[in-house]
Amino acid sequence: MNIPGHTAVPPARSGRWRGGEGPWAWWCAMAVALSLLMLGALLVLLMSRGLANFWPASVHQLTLADGSQVIGVPVETRQRPEDAGSERRYFTANRDASGGIWRWVNVEDIRQDSAPEDLVHIKRMRWSDFLGRLVAVNIDGRRFDGELAWQRLEERLDEIRQQRQLRRELEATQIIPLIRRLESSNGPESNHDPGSNSDDVRIHQQLAELQQQARDLQSGMTGAVLILETAEGRRLEQPLEEVDTVLRPNAMSAWQKVGRWSSGVWQYLSEGPRAANTAGGVWPAIFGTVLMVILMSILVTPFGVLAAVYLNEVAHQGRLTRLVRIGVRNLAGVPSIVYGVFGLGVFVYGIGGQLDEWFFAETLPSPTFGTGGLLWASLTLALLTLPVVIVATEEGLARIPMHQREGALALGATHLEMLTRVVLPMAMPAMLTGVILAVARAAGEVAPLMLVGVAKLAPQVPLDGEFPWLHLERKFMHLGYHIYDAAFHSSDVQAALPLIYATALLLVLVILVLNLTAIFLRHYLRTRHGAFARQ
């Protein structure tokens, strides 16, 4: 009982822990504190590592005891066993010049450690990043040195970026749909030679024109070459069209760094992955996750509500209904991988295989619906989250006072009218809570998706301008699977680690926001129905 003023009364004085509750009470308090600490530590770790990744870190130039030079970004320092000093790991990049991108340096061996302003950090499409110095820029045969080189370089890089964007749009919106159309008209069944059909000829011509355009854009990007120098003094030539960004982190002011950081975050959110998912952005994964979750909630809401209404309002409340209710509740505790197995066996191999035989026989044996895809993944997750929606909706329905129903019926409403005009509107927040909880669960679920349709790399998002716009049979990328894949199937985990942190942070943020919404909604619901009960 929480009577004001009662709680401050000193407790009974007896036993060894005079006047206290004994050590166990403190250990119990520690359990709560420890749980909160672990949660907080996890969030802080994800936040700091995930966001720090985009900060342009300063580049150091070291002179070692043997006179050699190293240029790199310090990553971590480790104590060596038995007091043998410590060593520091530097990110030295330049895979094309030195073979690796990491270097361990003995801290005691460092004679000089400076951060000259002329060091550059170049993010490239291939061979990982470059760290070193910019000597000159060669644009269309003319050579620029010094500050002029920087100006020209940045102008040229902007042009290239625009052209790259144009080319990407050209490919996505025109060339690929044309190729698709060609493929579909030249299926293995229709074995006429290409070009005999007038429609085909037209498409081929169009395609050739477009590809010429793309090639023109591509060749417009070439012509500029960076001349670079590594720490060891080796000269490299780097074609500018394979460069993403060029930075001088040591010369940047704090504001410039903030600007660079935010544009880095934006690039990460809006671009596709590069270098086998260890660099670049996660836009396709965000898109795939969101689309899959939306489809899932469209599928799960009507069915979940229907089942809940049946169980609570229509079914005879006997022993069987009670058993079914317990069964449904328990299905929420069945491991998600089991749902994945069910989805693979029934949806993909069963229904999907059958659909292929009926409608896509011409493309067999390569499956259309008989392999994992967006539709099957959404269906599987809908099944997985169905118990969540049913339980939440049922709870909402059970909270509605009986006299509301009786009042509606007494005024002459039929059962259906009572349901649609009185009961369901009142249960709306409960349904919403259920759906949001379902979405939160589905967004974080990865194991079943591995069986029914997630892909390591899906170059095309399942939604585009080509009929029927939404491609339910395509595979898709997913944030959670992106984490798993980058963490366990990449050749250099250390290089991928910063991006994994960022992706994990993104996923956690999405799920936290969804859960917080559900919690607030439920709170609102409880207070509102508390008011109902008092009336």
Place this chain on the structure above:
Amino acid sequence: MPDTPTSDFSAQSPLHSHRYRQRRDRLARALITAGGIGVLLAVLAIGVFLAVEVLPLFLPFSSTAPELELSALWQAQPYADGLEYRWLPYRLDEGEAAYVSLVPLAWGTLEAAAWALVLAVPLALGAAIHSSLYMSRPLRARIKPTLELMEAMPGVVLGFIAGLVLGPWVEQHLAIALTTVLLLPLGVIVLAGVRRCLPSSWRLVLSLRWASMWLIPWLIVLVWLAHWLAPLLEGWWFGGDLRLWVETQLGWDVEARNALILGLAMGFAVMPGIYALAEEALVDVPRDLSDGAQAMGATRWQTLTRVVLPVAWPGIFSAVMIGAGRAVGETMIVLMASGNTALMNGNPLDGLRSLAASIAIELPEAGPGGTHYRLLLLAALALFLFTFLVNTLAELVRTRLRRRFRMLRSDS
């Protein structure tokens, strides 16, 4: 259906509209019934599907598994020199002698779940007891949703942190990890003792009701202290290198991805669920009982152990069982933090492979209808049955407990 279905039925004659509404109502009810039963059947079809697909393994004359003897699933088979339990299903696809013992996988699953529970149950029960007994009301209203958020953490993120960050760190700093585990409970008791010597105004600030908040900075200090104490401890007891000592004295391999790390990550995932149910069980105990005990002069802790716990233990038991069900089926954490080696030993610092992880890795590559496919489905069926039974049992226990509480309340 009438041939003029309009939504505005009030415009029509009362008799007609009444009949129309009645019919519509009957139709809608039939549809809801059909739909509801359909959805429920679809949900319950999971078990049926798994059973039907697994059945050919057990039929004596089926063509799917001619080379497989069923006893190979749970008996040791001759391997190298001696009898061993092995899970090497890929040999099945190559037509060689099959080693498809499910025993190491089941062992891995249970070992992982056991470690998860060892870490999660004390935390969850402690937290439940503290928040139901001591914690101040406004704080409790905040803590409960926070711990719910903890449950929502996706397994893939926990698995990543455990497997790639925590695992390698603990492998390097075994002594610090061990010292932390020993130091935390000790340090908290020391602080509780120090608090008793403080003046009462201080004691009011550092009250037990808010202990879960002000203990957090102290825990951070303790972890930092552990960093400092670990080398001393290692020097006194383990000859300067705990890892070497474990490997030579105990004969245990130390892996970065081991059962303990896995248990920690999975305990983190399972703990909030156990906490929520256990707390509910403790709070549901009729207040008259505990009030009576406290009126007789018992401390709150004595009330808990002598009165509340004996009444509420079935609820707590069912909470632990539901947690066990969740731990057994957790896939991503095991996949990422366990190393996935099908070993059978009790070494908590070695890797393991669980049923769920095996399904996730192998099923996409096993051809539908083959023996390997059906074996994996058998594993899925085992998981399904286990979790379903455990949850049903827990649910029954909870329902009975609730009924008992209701009777206790109506008696008084």
